[in-house]
Amino acid sequence: MTPKKRKDGGDRLAEYRGRRDPGRTPEPVPGERALPRGDKALPRGDDDTFVVQEHHATSLHWDLRLERDGVLVSWAVPKGLPWSPGTNHLAVRTEDHPLEYAAFEGEIPRGEYGAGKMTVWDRGTYETEKWSEREVKIIVHGSRVSGRYVLFRTRGDNWMIHRMDPPADPDAEPLPESLRPMRPAEKARLPRDQDAWGFEFAWGGRRLAAYVEGGRTRFTDGRGRAVDGPGGLGSRLGAELGSRPALLDGELAVLDGRETYMIYDLLHLDGHPLLDVPYRDRRGRLDDLGLSGPLWQTAPWFPGDGGAVRDAARDQGLPGVLAKRLDSPYEPGEESGDWRFVPS
Incomplete structure:
Protein backbone atom coordinates (compact mmCIF):
# COMPACT_ATOMS: atom_id res chain seq x y z
CA MET A 1 0.00 0.00 0.00
CA THR A 2 1.42 3.38 -0.95
CA PRO A 3 1.65 5.77 2.04
CA LYS A 4 -0.72 8.72 1.73
CA LYS A 5 0.94 12.09 1.13
CA ARG A 6 0.00 15.44 2.56
CA LYS A 7 -0.76 18.23 0.15
CA ASP A 8 2.61 19.74 1.09
CA GLY A 9 4.32 16.50 0.06
CA GLY A 10 4.70 15.08 3.57
CA ASP A 11 3.59 11.65 4.75
CA ARG A 12 0.29 12.01 6.59
CA LEU A 13 0.63 8.63 8.27
CA ALA A 14 4.22 9.05 9.51
CA GLU A 15 3.09 9.83 13.07
CA TYR A 16 0.66 6.90 13.05
CA ARG A 17 3.35 4.44 11.93
CA GLY A 18 5.92 5.89 14.31
CA ARG A 19 3.69 5.11 17.31
CA ARG A 20 3.05 1.46 16.40
CA ASP A 21 5.04 -1.75 16.10
CA PRO A 22 3.38 -3.87 13.36
CA GLY A 23 4.91 -6.97 14.94
CA ARG A 24 3.07 -6.40 18.23
CA THR A 25 -0.22 -4.67 17.51
CA PRO A 26 -3.13 -6.13 15.51
CA GLU A 27 -3.90 -2.64 14.19
CA PRO A 28 -3.44 -2.12 10.44
CA VAL A 29 -0.09 -0.48 9.71
CA PRO A 30 0.60 0.88 6.19
CA GLY A 31 3.14 -1.20 4.37
CA GLU A 32 2.26 -4.31 6.34
CA ARG A 33 -1.29 -5.01 5.16
CA ALA A 34 -2.91 -4.13 1.86
CA LEU A 35 -6.37 -2.63 1.75
CA PRO A 36 -8.80 -5.61 1.63
CA ARG A 37 -11.12 -5.67 -1.34
CA GLY A 38 -14.83 -6.03 -1.07
CA ASP A 39 -15.08 -5.04 2.62
CA LYS A 40 -18.20 -2.87 2.84
CA ALA A 41 -16.98 -1.41 6.16
CA LEU A 42 -14.01 0.24 4.47
CA PRO A 43 -14.00 3.62 2.69
CA ARG A 44 -14.06 3.72 -1.11
CA GLY A 45 -12.14 6.96 -1.44
CA ASP A 46 -15.22 9.19 -1.70
CA ASP A 47 -14.52 11.20 1.50
CA ASP A 48 -17.90 10.17 2.89
CA THR A 49 -17.19 7.43 5.46
CA PHE A 50 -17.30 7.99 9.21
CA VAL A 51 -16.74 5.60 12.10
CA VAL A 52 -17.00 5.97 15.87
CA GLN A 53 -14.97 3.46 17.85
CA GLU A 54 -15.35 2.78 21.56
CA HIS A 55 -11.87 2.61 23.04
CA HIS A 56 -11.36 1.02 26.46
CA ALA A 57 -7.87 2.41 26.97
CA THR A 58 -6.47 3.88 30.21
CA SER A 59 -9.55 6.07 30.16
CA LEU A 60 -12.68 5.10 28.23
CA HIS A 61 -13.34 7.38 25.27
CA TRP A 62 -14.80 7.33 21.77
CA ASP A 63 -12.77 7.96 18.60
CA LEU A 64 -14.49 9.85 15.79
CA ARG A 65 -12.87 9.28 12.39
CA LEU A 66 -13.78 10.98 9.11
CA GLU A 67 -12.45 9.88 5.75
CA ARG A 68 -10.62 12.81 4.10
CA ASP A 69 -7.95 12.91 1.38
CA GLY A 70 -6.98 9.24 1.72
CA VAL A 71 -6.81 9.01 5.54
CA LEU A 72 -9.14 8.97 8.53
CA VAL A 73 -8.94 12.34 10.27
CA SER A 74 -9.41 11.52 13.94
CA TRP A 75 -10.56 13.01 17.25
CA ALA A 76 -10.73 11.37 20.69
CA VAL A 77 -14.02 12.33 22.36
CA PRO A 78 -13.90 11.50 26.12
CA LYS A 79 -17.68 11.69 26.68
CA GLY A 80 -18.86 10.61 23.24
CA LEU A 81 -20.87 12.60 20.73
CA PRO A 82 -23.38 14.94 22.41
CA TRP A 83 -27.01 13.91 22.00
CA SER A 84 -28.34 17.43 22.56
CA PRO A 85 -27.31 20.91 21.33
CA GLY A 86 -27.35 22.01 24.97
CA THR A 87 -23.97 20.41 25.69
CA ASN A 88 -20.60 20.66 23.95
CA HIS A 89 -18.07 17.86 24.40
CA LEU A 90 -14.30 18.03 24.27
CA ALA A 91 -12.75 16.46 21.15
CA VAL A 92 -8.96 16.06 21.05
CA ARG A 93 -7.37 15.92 17.61
CA THR A 94 -5.17 12.84 17.24
CA GLU A 95 -2.95 11.53 14.45
CA ASP A 96 -4.45 10.62 11.08
CA HIS A 97 -5.28 6.92 10.74
CA PRO A 98 -5.18 4.69 7.64
CA LEU A 99 -8.43 3.88 5.86
CA GLU A 100 -8.22 0.25 6.99
CA TYR A 101 -8.80 1.41 10.56
CA ALA A 102 -12.48 2.00 9.76
CA ALA A 103 -13.06 -1.74 10.18
CA PHE A 104 -10.63 -2.38 13.05
CA GLU A 105 -11.82 -4.12 16.20
CA GLY A 106 -9.51 -5.87 18.60
CA GLU A 107 -7.31 -5.79 21.67
CA ILE A 108 -4.25 -3.51 21.51
CA PRO A 109 -1.62 -5.22 23.70
CA ARG A 110 -0.50 -3.83 27.03
CA GLY A 111 2.56 -1.64 26.65
CA GLU A 112 1.58 -0.51 23.17
CA TYR A 113 0.26 2.94 22.31
CA GLY A 114 -3.49 3.07 23.02
CA ALA A 115 -3.50 -0.31 24.79
CA GLY A 116 -6.99 -1.65 25.40
CA LYS A 117 -10.06 -3.00 23.66
CA MET A 118 -11.34 -1.24 20.52
CA THR A 119 -14.81 -1.88 19.06
CA VAL A 120 -16.85 -0.18 16.35
CA TRP A 121 -19.64 1.73 18.10
CA ASP A 122 -21.19 3.16 14.93
CA ARG A 123 -20.35 3.63 11.28
CA GLY A 124 -21.98 5.15 8.23
CA THR A 125 -21.63 7.98 5.77
CA TYR A 126 -21.32 11.73 6.16
CA GLU A 127 -21.64 14.87 4.09
CA THR A 128 -19.27 17.83 4.39
CA GLU A 129 -20.77 21.31 4.78
CA LYS A 130 -17.48 23.01 5.70
CA TRP A 131 -13.90 21.87 6.23
CA SER A 132 -11.14 24.18 7.37
CA GLU A 133 -8.21 24.03 9.77
CA ARG A 134 -10.39 25.42 12.56
CA GLU A 135 -13.92 24.25 11.79
CA VAL A 136 -15.54 21.12 10.38
CA LYS A 137 -19.30 20.97 9.72
CA ILE A 138 -20.78 17.60 8.80
CA ILE A 139 -24.05 15.68 8.51
CA VAL A 140 -23.66 12.08 9.71
CA HIS A 141 -25.88 9.13 8.81
CA GLY A 142 -25.28 6.20 11.15
CA SER A 143 -27.30 3.51 12.85
CA ARG A 144 -26.80 4.95 16.35
CA VAL A 145 -26.10 8.61 15.66
CA SER A 146 -27.38 10.87 12.91
CA GLY A 147 -27.59 14.63 12.44
CA ARG A 148 -25.59 17.81 11.92
CA TYR A 149 -22.46 18.35 13.98
CA VAL A 150 -19.74 20.96 14.04
CA LEU A 151 -16.22 20.53 15.38
CA PHE A 152 -14.39 23.75 16.18
CA ARG A 153 -10.84 24.23 17.36
CA THR A 154 -10.28 26.00 20.66
CA ARG A 155 -6.56 25.69 21.41
CA GLY A 156 -3.83 23.46 20.04
CA ASP A 157 -5.19 19.94 19.56
CA ASN A 158 -8.27 20.68 21.68
CA TRP A 159 -11.52 21.04 19.81
CA MET A 160 -15.17 20.98 20.83
CA ILE A 161 -17.97 19.05 19.16
CA HIS A 162 -21.50 20.49 19.10
CA ARG A 163 -24.75 18.98 17.87
CA MET A 164 -26.53 21.51 15.64
CA ASP A 165 -29.83 19.62 15.29
CA PRO A 166 -32.46 19.23 18.01
CA PRO A 167 -31.94 16.19 20.27
CA ALA A 168 -32.12 12.86 18.47
CA ASP A 169 -34.67 11.81 21.10
CA PRO A 170 -36.83 14.90 21.81
CA ASP A 171 -38.19 13.30 24.99
CA ALA A 172 -34.76 12.54 26.46
CA GLU A 173 -33.82 14.24 29.71
CA PRO A 174 -30.39 14.69 31.31
CA LEU A 175 -29.57 12.92 34.54
CA PRO A 176 -30.61 14.93 37.61
CA GLU A 177 -27.89 16.79 39.47
CA SER A 178 -28.89 15.17 42.74
CA LEU A 179 -31.57 12.84 44.05
CA ARG A 180 -32.32 11.90 47.66
CA PRO A 181 -33.02 8.18 47.96
CA MET A 182 -36.32 6.61 48.94
Whole structure:
Protein backbone atom coordinates (compact mmCIF):
# COMPACT_ATOMS: atom_id res chain seq x y z
CA MET A 1 0.00 0.00 0.00
CA THR A 2 1.42 3.38 -0.95
CA PRO A 3 1.65 5.77 2.04
CA LYS A 4 -0.72 8.72 1.73
CA LYS A 5 0.94 12.09 1.13
CA ARG A 6 0.00 15.44 2.56
CA LYS A 7 -0.76 18.23 0.15
CA ASP A 8 2.61 19.74 1.09
CA GLY A 9 4.32 16.50 0.06
CA GLY A 10 4.70 15.08 3.57
CA ASP A 11 3.59 11.65 4.75
CA ARG A 12 0.29 12.01 6.59
CA LEU A 13 0.63 8.63 8.27
CA ALA A 14 4.22 9.05 9.51
CA GLU A 15 3.09 9.83 13.07
CA TYR A 16 0.66 6.90 13.05
CA ARG A 17 3.35 4.44 11.93
CA GLY A 18 5.92 5.89 14.31
CA ARG A 19 3.69 5.11 17.31
CA ARG A 20 3.05 1.46 16.40
CA ASP A 21 5.04 -1.75 16.10
CA PRO A 22 3.38 -3.87 13.36
CA GLY A 23 4.91 -6.97 14.94
CA ARG A 24 3.07 -6.40 18.23
CA THR A 25 -0.22 -4.67 17.51
CA PRO A 26 -3.13 -6.13 15.51
CA GLU A 27 -3.90 -2.64 14.19
CA PRO A 28 -3.44 -2.12 10.44
CA VAL A 29 -0.09 -0.48 9.71
CA PRO A 30 0.60 0.88 6.19
CA GLY A 31 3.14 -1.20 4.37
CA GLU A 32 2.26 -4.31 6.34
CA ARG A 33 -1.29 -5.01 5.16
CA ALA A 34 -2.91 -4.13 1.86
CA LEU A 35 -6.37 -2.63 1.75
CA PRO A 36 -8.80 -5.61 1.63
CA ARG A 37 -11.12 -5.67 -1.34
CA GLY A 38 -14.83 -6.03 -1.07
CA ASP A 39 -15.08 -5.04 2.62
CA LYS A 40 -18.20 -2.87 2.84
CA ALA A 41 -16.98 -1.41 6.16
CA LEU A 42 -14.01 0.24 4.47
CA PRO A 43 -14.00 3.62 2.69
CA ARG A 44 -14.06 3.72 -1.11
CA GLY A 45 -12.14 6.96 -1.44
CA ASP A 46 -15.22 9.19 -1.70
CA ASP A 47 -14.52 11.20 1.50
CA ASP A 48 -17.90 10.17 2.89
CA THR A 49 -17.19 7.43 5.46
CA PHE A 50 -17.30 7.99 9.21
CA VAL A 51 -16.74 5.60 12.10
CA VAL A 52 -17.00 5.97 15.87
CA GLN A 53 -14.97 3.46 17.85
CA GLU A 54 -15.35 2.78 21.56
CA HIS A 55 -11.87 2.61 23.04
CA HIS A 56 -11.36 1.02 26.46
CA ALA A 57 -7.87 2.41 26.97
CA THR A 58 -6.47 3.88 30.21
CA SER A 59 -9.55 6.07 30.16
CA LEU A 60 -12.68 5.10 28.23
CA HIS A 61 -13.34 7.38 25.27
CA TRP A 62 -14.80 7.33 21.77
CA ASP A 63 -12.77 7.96 18.60
CA LEU A 64 -14.49 9.85 15.79
CA ARG A 65 -12.87 9.28 12.39
CA LEU A 66 -13.78 10.98 9.11
CA GLU A 67 -12.45 9.88 5.75
CA ARG A 68 -10.62 12.81 4.10
CA ASP A 69 -7.95 12.91 1.38
CA GLY A 70 -6.98 9.24 1.72
CA VAL A 71 -6.81 9.01 5.54
CA LEU A 72 -9.14 8.97 8.53
CA VAL A 73 -8.94 12.34 10.27
CA SER A 74 -9.41 11.52 13.94
CA TRP A 75 -10.56 13.01 17.25
CA ALA A 76 -10.73 11.37 20.69
CA VAL A 77 -14.02 12.33 22.36
CA PRO A 78 -13.90 11.50 26.12
CA LYS A 79 -17.68 11.69 26.68
CA GLY A 80 -18.86 10.61 23.24
CA LEU A 81 -20.87 12.60 20.73
CA PRO A 82 -23.38 14.94 22.41
CA TRP A 83 -27.01 13.91 22.00
CA SER A 84 -28.34 17.43 22.56
CA PRO A 85 -27.31 20.91 21.33
CA GLY A 86 -27.35 22.01 24.97
CA THR A 87 -23.97 20.41 25.69
CA ASN A 88 -20.60 20.66 23.95
CA HIS A 89 -18.07 17.86 24.40
CA LEU A 90 -14.30 18.03 24.27
CA ALA A 91 -12.75 16.46 21.15
CA VAL A 92 -8.96 16.06 21.05
CA ARG A 93 -7.37 15.92 17.61
CA THR A 94 -5.17 12.84 17.24
CA GLU A 95 -2.95 11.53 14.45
CA ASP A 96 -4.45 10.62 11.08
CA HIS A 97 -5.28 6.92 10.74
CA PRO A 98 -5.18 4.69 7.64
CA LEU A 99 -8.43 3.88 5.86
CA GLU A 100 -8.22 0.25 6.99
CA TYR A 101 -8.80 1.41 10.56
CA ALA A 102 -12.48 2.00 9.76
CA ALA A 103 -13.06 -1.74 10.18
CA PHE A 104 -10.63 -2.38 13.05
CA GLU A 105 -11.82 -4.12 16.20
CA GLY A 106 -9.51 -5.87 18.60
CA GLU A 107 -7.31 -5.79 21.67
CA ILE A 108 -4.25 -3.51 21.51
CA PRO A 109 -1.62 -5.22 23.70
CA ARG A 110 -0.50 -3.83 27.03
CA GLY A 111 2.56 -1.64 26.65
CA GLU A 112 1.58 -0.51 23.17
CA TYR A 113 0.26 2.94 22.31
CA GLY A 114 -3.49 3.07 23.02
CA ALA A 115 -3.50 -0.31 24.79
CA GLY A 116 -6.99 -1.65 25.40
CA LYS A 117 -10.06 -3.00 23.66
CA MET A 118 -11.34 -1.24 20.52
CA THR A 119 -14.81 -1.88 19.06
CA VAL A 120 -16.85 -0.18 16.35
CA TRP A 121 -19.64 1.73 18.10
CA ASP A 122 -21.19 3.16 14.93
CA ARG A 123 -20.35 3.63 11.28
CA GLY A 124 -21.98 5.15 8.23
CA THR A 125 -21.63 7.98 5.77
CA TYR A 126 -21.32 11.73 6.16
CA GLU A 127 -21.64 14.87 4.09
CA THR A 128 -19.27 17.83 4.39
CA GLU A 129 -20.77 21.31 4.78
CA LYS A 130 -17.48 23.01 5.70
CA TRP A 131 -13.90 21.87 6.23
CA SER A 132 -11.14 24.18 7.37
CA GLU A 133 -8.21 24.03 9.77
CA ARG A 134 -10.39 25.42 12.56
CA GLU A 135 -13.92 24.25 11.79
CA VAL A 136 -15.54 21.12 10.38
CA LYS A 137 -19.30 20.97 9.72
CA ILE A 138 -20.78 17.60 8.80
CA ILE A 139 -24.05 15.68 8.51
CA VAL A 140 -23.66 12.08 9.71
CA HIS A 141 -25.88 9.13 8.81
CA GLY A 142 -25.28 6.20 11.15
CA SER A 143 -27.30 3.51 12.85
CA ARG A 144 -26.80 4.95 16.35
CA VAL A 145 -26.10 8.61 15.66
CA SER A 146 -27.38 10.87 12.91
CA GLY A 147 -27.59 14.63 12.44
CA ARG A 148 -25.59 17.81 11.92
CA TYR A 149 -22.46 18.35 13.98
CA VAL A 150 -19.74 20.96 14.04
CA LEU A 151 -16.22 20.53 15.38
CA PHE A 152 -14.39 23.75 16.18
CA ARG A 153 -10.84 24.23 17.36
CA THR A 154 -10.28 26.00 20.66
CA ARG A 155 -6.56 25.69 21.41
CA GLY A 156 -3.83 23.46 20.04
CA ASP A 157 -5.19 19.94 19.56
CA ASN A 158 -8.27 20.68 21.68
CA TRP A 159 -11.52 21.04 19.81
CA MET A 160 -15.17 20.98 20.83
CA ILE A 161 -17.97 19.05 19.16
CA HIS A 162 -21.50 20.49 19.10
CA ARG A 163 -24.75 18.98 17.87
CA MET A 164 -26.53 21.51 15.64
CA ASP A 165 -29.83 19.62 15.29
CA PRO A 166 -32.46 19.23 18.01
CA PRO A 167 -31.94 16.19 20.27
CA ALA A 168 -32.12 12.86 18.47
CA ASP A 169 -34.67 11.81 21.10
CA PRO A 170 -36.83 14.90 21.81
CA ASP A 171 -38.19 13.30 24.99
CA ALA A 172 -34.76 12.54 26.46
CA GLU A 173 -33.82 14.24 29.71
CA PRO A 174 -30.39 14.69 31.31
CA LEU A 175 -29.57 12.92 34.54
CA PRO A 176 -30.61 14.93 37.61
CA GLU A 177 -27.89 16.79 39.47
CA SER A 178 -28.89 15.17 42.74
CA LEU A 179 -31.57 12.84 44.05
CA ARG A 180 -32.32 11.90 47.66
CA PRO A 181 -33.02 8.18 47.96
CA MET A 182 -36.32 6.61 48.94
CA ARG A 183 -36.34 5.12 52.45
CA PRO A 184 -38.19 2.13 53.91
CA ALA A 185 -40.44 2.21 56.95
CA GLU A 186 -39.37 -0.21 59.69
CA LYS A 187 -41.84 -2.98 60.50
CA ALA A 188 -41.69 -5.94 62.88
CA ARG A 189 -43.33 -8.43 60.50
CA LEU A 190 -43.28 -9.32 56.84
CA PRO A 191 -46.32 -8.25 54.78
CA ARG A 192 -49.17 -10.76 54.76
CA ASP A 193 -49.87 -10.58 51.01
CA GLN A 194 -46.38 -11.64 50.01
CA ASP A 195 -47.32 -12.29 46.38
CA ALA A 196 -47.62 -8.52 45.94
CA TRP A 197 -44.06 -7.88 47.18
CA GLY A 198 -40.46 -8.38 46.16
CA PHE A 199 -37.84 -9.13 48.80
CA GLU A 200 -34.17 -8.14 49.03
CA PHE A 201 -31.44 -8.54 51.60
CA ALA A 202 -30.66 -5.53 53.77
CA TRP A 203 -26.89 -5.23 53.39
CA GLY A 204 -26.18 -2.82 56.24
CA GLY A 205 -23.94 -0.68 54.04
CA ARG A 206 -23.63 2.98 53.10
CA ARG A 207 -26.27 4.33 50.70
CA LEU A 208 -24.80 5.54 47.42
CA ALA A 209 -26.41 6.70 44.17
CA ALA A 210 -24.29 6.46 41.00
CA TYR A 211 -24.80 8.87 38.09
CA VAL A 212 -23.13 7.29 35.06
CA GLU A 213 -22.70 9.19 31.81
CA GLY A 214 -20.14 9.21 29.02
CA GLY A 215 -18.09 6.52 30.73
CA ARG A 216 -17.74 8.62 33.91
CA THR A 217 -19.47 8.28 37.28
CA ARG A 218 -20.28 10.65 40.11
CA PHE A 219 -21.90 9.75 43.42
CA THR A 220 -24.26 11.16 46.03
CA ASP A 221 -24.92 9.90 49.54
CA GLY A 222 -28.09 9.19 51.50
CA ARG A 223 -28.79 12.91 51.78
CA GLY A 224 -28.21 13.61 48.11
CA ARG A 225 -24.82 15.25 48.75
CA ALA A 226 -21.92 14.80 46.33
CA VAL A 227 -19.34 12.35 47.67
CA ASP A 228 -16.32 10.47 46.38
CA GLY A 229 -16.78 6.83 45.50
CA PRO A 230 -14.27 4.10 46.33
CA GLY A 231 -11.13 4.20 44.24
CA GLY A 232 -11.61 2.59 40.86
CA LEU A 233 -15.37 2.11 41.15
CA GLY A 234 -16.40 5.18 39.15
CA SER A 235 -14.18 4.63 36.12
CA ARG A 236 -14.79 0.88 35.93
CA LEU A 237 -18.55 1.17 36.35
CA GLY A 238 -18.56 3.93 33.72
CA ALA A 239 -16.69 1.69 31.32
CA GLU A 240 -19.18 -1.13 31.99
CA LEU A 241 -22.14 1.03 30.89
CA GLY A 242 -20.23 2.75 28.08
CA SER A 243 -22.35 5.32 26.29
CA ARG A 244 -25.58 4.53 28.18
CA PRO A 245 -26.47 7.20 30.76
CA ALA A 246 -27.95 5.71 33.92
CA LEU A 247 -28.78 6.56 37.53
CA LEU A 248 -28.33 3.64 39.93
CA ASP A 249 -29.35 3.26 43.56
CA GLY A 250 -27.51 0.94 45.92
CA GLU A 251 -25.15 0.75 48.85
CA LEU A 252 -21.55 -0.02 49.67
CA ALA A 253 -21.47 -3.21 51.70
CA VAL A 254 -18.64 -5.43 52.94
CA LEU A 255 -18.96 -8.90 51.42
CA ASP A 256 -16.34 -11.55 52.14
CA GLY A 257 -14.10 -8.84 53.55
CA ARG A 258 -14.33 -6.69 50.41
CA GLU A 259 -16.28 -3.47 49.88
CA THR A 260 -18.76 -4.00 47.04
CA TYR A 261 -21.35 -1.68 45.52
CA MET A 262 -24.64 -3.58 45.66
CA ILE A 263 -27.01 -2.14 43.04
CA TYR A 264 -30.72 -2.62 43.69
CA ASP A 265 -32.59 0.02 41.70
CA LEU A 266 -32.50 1.80 38.35
CA LEU A 267 -33.93 5.34 38.35
CA HIS A 268 -32.92 6.75 34.95
CA LEU A 269 -31.77 5.05 31.74
CA ASP A 270 -30.95 6.25 28.21
CA GLY A 271 -32.37 9.71 28.83
CA HIS A 272 -35.63 8.59 30.44
CA PRO A 273 -36.55 8.82 34.15
CA LEU A 274 -38.02 5.65 35.65
CA LEU A 275 -39.34 7.01 38.95
CA ASP A 276 -42.97 6.33 37.99
CA VAL A 277 -42.21 2.88 36.60
CA PRO A 278 -43.28 0.07 39.01
CA TYR A 279 -40.56 -1.53 41.11
CA ARG A 280 -41.06 -4.88 39.35
CA ASP A 281 -40.29 -3.34 35.95
CA ARG A 282 -37.38 -1.24 37.20
CA ARG A 283 -35.79 -4.36 38.62
CA GLY A 284 -36.34 -6.18 35.35
CA ARG A 285 -34.55 -3.44 33.43
CA LEU A 286 -31.74 -3.40 35.97
CA ASP A 287 -31.29 -7.16 35.64
CA ASP A 288 -31.18 -6.80 31.84
CA LEU A 289 -28.13 -4.51 32.15
CA GLY A 290 -26.15 -7.45 33.54
CA LEU A 291 -24.05 -5.27 35.85
CA SER A 292 -21.50 -7.51 37.51
CA GLY A 293 -17.87 -6.65 38.10
CA PRO A 294 -14.96 -6.77 40.54
CA LEU A 295 -16.29 -3.84 42.61
CA TRP A 296 -20.05 -4.02 42.01
CA GLN A 297 -22.91 -6.51 41.78
CA THR A 298 -26.59 -6.39 40.91
CA ALA A 299 -28.27 -7.33 44.19
CA PRO A 300 -30.61 -10.34 44.02
CA TRP A 301 -34.34 -9.98 44.60
CA PHE A 302 -37.03 -12.57 45.20
CA PRO A 303 -40.70 -11.98 44.34
CA GLY A 304 -43.20 -13.40 46.81
CA ASP A 305 -40.95 -15.39 49.16
CA GLY A 306 -40.14 -13.17 52.13
CA GLY A 307 -39.87 -15.91 54.73
CA ALA A 308 -37.07 -17.72 52.92
CA VAL A 309 -35.20 -14.46 52.34
CA ARG A 310 -35.49 -13.53 56.00
CA ASP A 311 -34.17 -16.94 57.07
CA ALA A 312 -31.23 -16.59 54.66
CA ALA A 313 -30.49 -13.09 55.97
CA ARG A 314 -30.44 -14.40 59.52
CA ASP A 315 -28.12 -17.29 58.56
CA GLN A 316 -25.70 -14.88 56.85
CA GLY A 317 -25.68 -12.40 59.71
CA LEU A 318 -27.35 -9.64 57.67
CA PRO A 319 -29.45 -6.96 59.38
CA GLY A 320 -32.74 -8.03 57.83
CA VAL A 321 -34.96 -7.93 54.76
CA LEU A 322 -36.33 -5.16 52.56
CA ALA A 323 -39.86 -5.78 51.30
CA LYS A 324 -40.84 -3.66 48.29
CA ARG A 325 -44.31 -3.58 46.82
CA LEU A 326 -44.08 -4.79 43.20
CA ASP A 327 -46.27 -1.97 41.83
CA SER A 328 -44.63 0.83 43.83
CA PRO A 329 -43.07 3.90 42.20
CA TYR A 330 -39.82 5.42 43.44
CA GLU A 331 -40.45 8.35 45.79
CA PRO A 332 -37.23 10.39 46.14
CA GLY A 333 -36.47 11.55 49.66
CA GLU A 334 -39.58 9.91 51.12
CA GLU A 335 -40.05 7.26 53.78
CA SER A 336 -42.78 5.06 52.38
CA GLY A 337 -44.77 2.08 53.57
CA ASP A 338 -44.41 0.65 50.06
CA TRP A 339 -40.89 -0.22 51.20
CA ARG A 340 -40.46 -2.00 54.53
CA PHE A 341 -37.36 -2.95 56.50
CA VAL A 342 -37.95 -6.05 58.60
CA PRO A 343 -35.11 -6.97 60.99
CA SER A 344 -33.84 -10.52 60.85
